[in-house]
Amino acid sequence: MHTFVGFPMTFWTFVYIAGAVQAALLALTLWRRPANQAANHLLSIWVALTGVDLAVKALYWHLLSSEWFRAYRFVALFPFLYGSLFYLYVRALVEERRFRPRDVVHLAGFIVMLVLNSYVFVASDTQLQALSARWIAGERTIGLWFDGPLFLYSLSYVMAALALLRSYRRQLHQQRSDADRLSLRWIDAMAGFQIAIWSLAILQALVYVPLLNYGLLFGLVAAWVWMVGWFSLSQPPVQARPAASSSQPGREQGEQEPTAAIDTARFADVEARLAQLMNNDAPLYLEPALTIGQVAKRSGYPEYLVSAVINRRLGGSFCDYVNRLRVEAVRARLADPSESRTILDLAYACGFTSKSTFNAAFKKQVGDTPSSYRRQHAATPVT
Template sequence: MDKFSVLGIITLVIVFIALLLAVFLFTVKTKNKISNRLMGVYFIIFAVHISVFFYAKYIELPLVIDMLRDQIMFLSSPLLFLYVLSSVYSDFKLQPKHLLHLIPFVIEILIYVPNFYAVSEEERRIFTDNFHSNPEVKFSTLYGSIVSIVYLVLIFQTLKKYKLLLLESYSDSNKFNYKWLYQLTLLLSFIFIFSTSKQIYKYVGNDIEVLNMLRILLTLLLLGFLSWIVLKSMYYPELFRSIDTKHLLVRNLIETSSIKQDPADKFVEQIEKLQNYMETEEPYLDSSLTIHKLANQMNLPFRDMSILINHHIGKHFFDFINEYRIKKAITLLENPLNKKLTILEILYDVGFNSKSPFNTAFKKHTGYTPSQYRKNIS
């Protein structure tokens, strides 16, 4: 079996999985319809673009159709960016302004109009036969890399803001999809780097065997990527949860709030009141506690509570709440009457939902894991 046959078989599997995922995303019943459909379209484009490694050996498409199949990938980065936005913000809606993300694709088409789309079929054939030597193709490769990099930067910036908003407003960030989106972007970044390296070799290298091997490795990477997504959807069917676009970072709240003009004594008084409430009422035992809930319980505006904790106390809400949870856990561990309580029972009792974040927070505050701490005091 030659390398092209291997490449074709791997590609066929990739196309099948991608289209299957697209069908699933379009038909599954969920609240995240927009994000699912955006990702579904992304997988369809992905399947159409890569299908050349399978059908090229058996079918010769019209040159214009084959060129559009290749250029359609310029829609993938904008789609991924919109998918991330729709996954992060629960009130995200597609609007006319989002049509601006078609610009990279339109520019790519325009690059090829003079010497490909606007010429005769015979001239297109000559263009295709000398494809990689054409200046349009070289420019397009560079342009495509720039577009991908710009959108990856935009996605990472969005995720950075998302993470900060979670830390400032929620006590249990594991219910949200930040980790999934971050892992997805990292994997796609790695695939982009590998794909770019292959493209560079296509222009500077002269060994077709090496190029075919790089193509096989790339398709295997893509197959692994899709398999990872399938496993994620199987293990975490309720993975996705988002926040409202009205959420603002504390620095933005301070800029738009009059609270910064209040006397310092007011903040000292509010901090003491908050600390007393945390000690006596123990609201942190609620695993779903948010800064909105805490503000409502204390009859304080959300903005004031957010600025008070995240700015004046100087801790993210996430860390502020977890400190109280860890103190409570330490109290339970040190009580001889609680020797029969398991670590799992204790973490649930103090407001955590799973072992991993509990162990991380406990070690951050004490330098030991819960098991090590219990062993040291026994």
């Protein structure tokens, strides 16, 4: 009986089959989800391929039959698709771009490796039996020449996806006050999980460690399927990246962006108007999903000019600016001994949409936690 990581192969067979079944069900569910449809179709294909990968490996390791070796080596090439599919998935989320014929270029790594391993797929039955026997005996016919390029190729796509995500988040912070709520934090977890799996794979190829072998490695892949299901089925519709255009929202038809000198001349007026909107009896920052376009419309100034004033005169992004006002509003209420509402209720009442965003913004601005700040002011005697 073959064993991996101290467990009989039947244990890992069960884990992989369970992961494959879960992947199949998840792929079907994702394909039918109306939210983020273009992205979820790509994710569905990715998850389905992972399920096929797990199922074939489970069957081969359980049967140890040379007839399954050809299929085994074919699915061993699937990881060359995973990094590029992750990039295409993130791109579809933030830009609402479907897979197009020219995106086939992102499958180049898989195609190249398919050609390099073609000798396996045309081998005779006798040759397959010999290759399978060598594989079972631990004499791998592929090594660093396979794992090294896989790691670098896949990692480059993960980094490209994270760069795209960073740009998306930066634009969100310039456009929306609830940017943190829409920042796709689950993508970081997906990327980190993939990097961890590939790092273990390259370590296993370089150094023999009893606990690091294919049993554990693909057990982590099965766990990754579960994690993808957890995050992807609960994701809300994603706010697509604002389209770059020379015609900014809030600018009159035909109006051109003025020179820096003219902009500067209007900054004081725009700043005063913003102060008026944010400090009246019904300040704008109380609106949870406030956007810079809405502020520009209420101010009567073009959006590009409002954005320039916030960035150059008021410091930080639009999201930072609005959250500073919200923190000050919460701070004033926390210092009021007659205020009985909970801290979270106050945060939501002042426009925050996330507890974590509120806590981080409060600590950054005040230098203390909201609960500690409230306790200190509650202990201060009223004179």
